[in-house]
Amino acid sequence: MAQTAQSLNPARPPEAGHSVKRYTGLMDWITTVDHKKIAILYLWAGGFFFGIGGLEAILIRIQLIKPMNTFLDAQTFNELITMHGTTMIFLGVMPVIFALMNAVIPLQIGARDVAFPFLNALGFWTFLFGGLLLNLSWVMGGAPDAGWTSYTPLSSTTYSATHGVDFYTIGLQIAGLGTLIGGINFLATIITMRAPGMSYMRMPMFAWTTFITSAIILFAFPAITVGLVLLTFDRILEANFFNPATGGNPVLWQHIFWIFGHPEVYILILPAFGIISEVIPTFSRKRLFGYSSMVFATILIAFLGFMVWAHHMFTTGLGPVANALFSVSTMLIAVPTGIKIFNWLFTMWGGQVRFTTPNLFAVGFIPTFTMGGVTGVMLASAPADFQFHDTYFVVAHFHYVIVGGLVLGLFAGLHYWWPKMFGRMLSETLGKWTFWTFIIGFHLTFFVQHFLGLMGMQRRVFTYLPNQQFDTLNLVSTIGAGLMGVGMLIFLWNIFITSRKPADAADDPWEDGRTLEWTIPSPPPEYNFKQTPLVRGIDAFWKEKLAGHKSMTPSEPVGSIHMPSATILPFVMSVGIFIAGLGFMFSRDTFGSEVLSFLFNNYIVTGLGLVITFGSMLMRSLFDDHGWHIEPEELEGR
Amino acid sequence: MTTVHAEAGKGTLPHEPEKATLEGRNKVLAFWLFLGGEAVLFGTLFATFLALRNSTNDGPSAAELFHLPLVAAATFLLLASSLTSVFAIQAMHRNKPKELRGWLLITVVLGAAFLALEIYEFSVYVRHEEFGMTTSAFSSAFYTLVGFHGAHVAFGIVWIAILIGQLVRKGLTVVTAPKIYVSAMYWHFIDVVWVFIFTVVYLLGKVG
Amino acid sequence: MATEQHSQEGGVKHRHRHEGPQRHIVVFVFSVLLTLLAFAAVAAGGVNATFAVILLLVMAALQVVLQMGFWMHLKDKGHLLPIVFMLGGFFIAGTCIVMALYWVWWD
Numbered sequence: 031m032a033q034t035a036q037s038l039n040p041a042r043p044p045e046a047g048h049s050v051k052r053y054t055g056l057m058d059w060i061t062t063v064d065h066k067k068i069a070i071l072y073l074w075a076g077g078f079f080f081g082i083g084g085l086e087a088i089l090i091r092i093q094l095i096k097p098m099n100t101f102l103d104a105q106t107f108n109e110l111i112t113m114h115g116t117t118m119i120f121l122g123v124m125p126v127i128f129a130l131m132n133a134v135i136p137l138q139i140g141a142r143d144v145a146f147p148f149l150n151a152l153g154f155w156t157f158l159f160g161g162l163l164l165n166l167s168w169v170m171g172g173a174p175d176a177g178w179t180s181y182t183p184l185s186s187t188t189y190s191a192t193h194g195v196d197f198y199t200i201g202l203q204i205a206g207l208g209t210l211i212g213g214i215n216f217l218a219t220i221i222t223m224r225a226p227g228m229s230y231m232r233m234p235m236f237a238w239t240t241f242i243t244s245a246i247i248l249f250a251f252p253a254i255t256v257g258l259v260l261l262t263f264d265r266i267l268e269a270n271f272f273n274p275a276t277g278g279n280p281v282l283w284q285h286i287f288w289i290f291g292h293p294e295v296y297i298l299i300l301p302a303f304g305i306i307s308e309v310i311p312t313f314s315r316k317r318l319f320g321y322s323s324m325v326f327a328t329i330l331i332a333f334l335g336f337m338v339w340a341h342h343m344f345t346t347g348l349g350p351v352a353n354a355l356f357s358v359s360t361m362l363i364a365v366p367t368g369i370k371i372f373n374w375l376f377t378m379w380g381g382q383v384r385f386t387t388p389n390l391f392a393v394g395f396i397p398t399f400t401m402g403g404v405t406g407v408m409l410a411s412a413p414a415d416f417q418f419h420d421t422y423f424v425v426a427h428f429h430y431v432i433v434g435g436l437v438l439g440l441f442a443g444l445h446y447w448w449p450k451m452f453g454r455m456l457s458e459t460l461g462k463w464t465f466w467t468f469i470i471g472f473h474l475t476f477f478v479q480h481f482l483g484l485m486g487m488q489r490r491v492f493t494y495l496p497n498q499q500f501d502t503l504n505l506v507s508t509i510g511a512g513l514m515g516v517g518m519l520i521f522l523w524n525i526f527i528t529s530r531k532p533a534d535a536a537d538d539p540w541e542d543g544r545t546l547e548w549t550i551p552s553p554p555p556e557y558n559f560k561q562t563p564l565v566r567g568i569d570a571f572w573k574e575k576l577a578g579h580k581s582m583t584p585s586e587p588v589g590s591i592h593m594p595s596a597t598i599l600p601f602v603m604s605v606g607i608f609i610a611g612l613g614f615m616f617s618r619d620t621f622g623s624e625v626l627s628f629l630f631n632n633y634i635v636t637g638l639g640l641v642i643t644f645g646s647m648l649m650r651s652l653f654d655d656h657g658w659h660i661e662p663e664e665l666e667g668r
Numbered sequence: 669m670t671t672v673h674a675e676a677g678k679g680t681l682p683h684e685p686e687k688a689t690l691e692g693r694n695k696v697l698a699f700w701l702f703l704g705g706e707a708v709l710f711g712t713l714f715a716t717f718l719a720l721r722n723s724t725n726d727g728p729s730a731a732e733l734f735h736l737p738l739v740a741a742a743t744f745l746l747l748a749s750s751l752t753s754v755f756a757i758q759a760m761h762r763n764k765p766k767e768l769r770g771w772l773l774i775t776v777v778l779g780a781a782f783l784a785l786e787i788y789e790f791s792v793y794v795r796h797e798e799f800g801m802t803t804s805a806f807s808s809a810f811y812t813l814v815g816f817h818g819a820h821v822a823f824g825i826v827w828i829a830i831l832i833g834q835l836v837r838k839g840l841t842v843v844t845a846p847k848i849y850v851s852a853m854y855w856h857f858i859d860v861v862w863v864f865i866f867t868v869v870y871l872l873g874k875v876g
Numbered sequence: 877m878a879t880e881q882h883s884q885e886g887g888v889k890h891r892h893r894h895e896g897p898q899r900h901i902v903v904f905v906f907s908v909l910l911t912l913l914a915f916a917a918v919a920a921g922g923v924n925a926t927f928a929v930i931l932l933l934v935m936a937a938l939q940v941v942l943q944m945g946f947w948m949h950l951k952d953k954g955h956l957l958p959i960v961f962m963l964g965g966f967f968i969a970g971t972c973i974v975m976a977l978y979w980v981w982w983d
Contacts, residue, residue: 252709269808277723277805700958704965711969715976867936
């Protein structure tokens with residue numbers, strides 16, 4: 031069918047697609063549409079923002095090391111906590127999640143690329159430019175200071191007069207666009223690009239959690255898109271959505287934010303669940319215990335994740351009926367999560383467990399995340415939450431699930447797939463040093479915060495009075511944060527020395543690989559699979575190993591492989607949105623220079639940005655991308 | 669994956685040219701997913717509108733403001749344009765490029781007429797009823813919800829117009845067909861959103 | 877043009893029967909009737925408010941089901957995933973609306 035279809039384009043000679051411009055160096059990275067390179071871009075960019083967020087965290091902890099500290103003033107502290115939360119969630123961990131998804135998912139499902147390579151690149155660049163815009167606030171009049179939740183009226187122009195919150199709304203809007211694009215791309219990829227024989231119930235768990243995560247992104251991000259538009263309109267166009275004086279309602283913002291915000295935390299944790307479900311079976315030499323219950327639990331968590339948002343608002347005054355309802359639905363989430371915890375334990379039980387660095391992180395994840403889950407159930411109890419609300423108990427809880435859960439999971443995944451992404455094994459010795467310093471530092475930092483919270487220390491305060499029994503625990507917490515920083519530095523050192531080593535990682539460097547990514551070279555060639563493999567069961571590679579085979583059975587003869595062309599349009603489109611956002615933000619300002627005022631106040635800058643973006647879109651539509659082919663001779667030549 | 673290969677040659681356009689290639693099928697599927705997200709987007713806008721519908725801040729209320737005949741006219745224009753885009757897709761499936769272009773053109777014209785009515789409506793509110801974006805929470809919510817829909821219509825008009833141009837230049841192929849199919853899905857979805865807007869915003873606004 | 881050749885060769889390979897415009901016109905007529913009824917019910921006035929709300933929402937839903945089913949082909953086979961994801965979107969949208977109606981204002 032496809033063959034007949036192709037013959038309908040008479041305009042092009044047969045070989046037209048073959049002469050394609052290949053870029054090198056920086057241009058290669060800016061124009062790439064290869065999911066493996068985009069993965070590395072996500073990793074670098076995410077790592078960069080993670081570093082910024084980490085520095086902000088260290089500054090916060092230094093300020094809180096002793097009572098009445100004057101290291102930072104209150105305004106700077108507010109900006110730091112706001113940017114720490116926002117940066118870590120939207121610009122730090124989410125891109126690293128996308129890095130692993132991009133690096134691994136097409137390989138795990140036996141595909142040569144994602145469904146939309148162009149959109150994949152566009153998603154990355156919009157995320158990057160959104161993140162840069164947000165962080166530009168530091169040097170352009172002050173960072174956002176209303177907390178990462180940006181509650182109104184604190185985030186209204188009355189209480190936050192600088193452009194900080196505008197950077198928040200518009201920066202996140204642009205970065206969120208990239209996330210949404212990425213989500214749709216992964217959904218389509220997993221639905222249509224699976225290799226022959228890979229039914230849904232034969233997909234690796236990481237592919238499953240990526241699929242469900244992408245679905246949550248699809249349904250959650252439009253809500254924050256609207257929320258951010260409303261807040262932007264309130265701040266820039268003087269609309270009245272959240273202003274009680276003119277009939278607006280600040281509670282509406284809280285609802286919209288959390289209808290997005292709670293699913294967002296499942297967007298963060300589900301990929302970690304997927305990574306742990308890959309690492310533990312590999313290093314236990316056993317198949318994942320209760321695979322189908324894992325799939326079911328993932329779907330259930332995703333559904334319930336949308337039904338619990340108001341547990342962030344117990345103290346807002348929704349009344350006993352709503353509070354009871356959201357209390358119960360929140361506690362319900364413990365059931366599918368518990369299923370997962372027990373499945374991991376049962377996978378290890380009776381297995382030949384090897385404590386490699388990835389597995390150390392995975393095994394460390396289980397009790398740490400469980401502790402975060404347990405405090406989650408405590409917080410779900412509405413009456414108790416009136417005590418916990420806005421104290422360090424909450425801070426401890428969400429750092430246990432996000433750092434103790436997601437970040438440990440990401441470390442496990444990065445160490446596990448590093449050889450596949452870069453062709454080099456990270457040092458195991460340094461990896462174990464990373465693990466021990468990081469996890470000890472983590473528990474030192476956050477375990478004590480539970481008690482700080484229970485003793486009444488409020489979150490988001492820039493300092494505290496002495497002799498309230500807060501002093502020692504805060505000192506311990508800051509020492510722990512330093513130790514986590516040391517762990518990060520060891521990890522960076524590990525990356526650095528590894529990059530100097532020869533790229534000699536084997537196809538299956540852990541030797542017990544179970545899934546398709548371990549059947550191809552490390553790093554994979556740009557077409558991934560010379561021949562698309564035939565999948566005969568769950569853990570496809572392990573199944574072949576058990577049958578005594580060294581490789582997969584191909585499902586097709588060696589043939590010409592079609593590749594998408596590199597293009598700079600995604601980059602240009604993102605630059606356009608960046609300019610438009612910046613222009614809109616300053617559209618009501620008076621500048622010292624007449625020319626600047628004219629350009630901004632008449633929306634000329636905004637218009638220019640939009641012209642660049644929509645113009646690039648038009649070009650993409652008008653000029654078909656015929657791609658190019660890798661011929662069988664080139665494949666054999668390798 | 670090894671599909672797209674440009675060969676001069678003969679053959680027939682497949683029955684559903686939009687789904688003939690993997691690229692085409694991906695595009696249609698992904699657009700459905702996108703529409704699922706759009707449903708949440710408009711859902712949140714409707715929620716905002718419903719929450720703030722009575723917060724008129726001493727400005728005009730829905731019952732005082734809306735003129736049903738104008739809204740009814742706009743509704744029938746958009747409904748008719750949805751039908752003509754169905755005819756366009758049928759013409760595409762019958763491989764009648766000229767007919768296809770004609771129906772798309774009518775769709776664009778009807779859409780533009782709808783948009784003109786909306787702009788007229790907004791201008792009346794702003795100039796004669798003193799009902800602007802900043803008047804009240806209700807006005808902010810009204811302009812944002814209906815304006816978001818209007819922006820979608822405007823984008824759709826430009827999009828379909830560009831596709832007509834591509835049909836003229838490139839003809840109906842397995843590359844252009846998915847684009848046309850997807851734009852028709854988009855157009856239907858806009859009509860579906862409008863069904864809720866005229867019901868929830870205008871009619872229920874009149875009922876009070 | 878390749879597309880022109882279709883009419884000459886098409887006869888042999890052409891196995892699909894193209895659906896006519898009739899059923900879409902029927903859907904259109906139904907949509908018009910539902911719309912007219914909705915506008916008429918409000919324009920006539922005197923309708924009980926609660927009844928009007930239910931009636932209008934039911935007619936809107938009916939019209940949407942008709943259009944999405946026939947015009948967007950959701951009734952055809954092979955549309956399971958689109959239906960799942962559209963229902964997902966509508967479900968979350970409905971959740972937002974419940975939020976707006978019950979949990980934004982209180983005394």
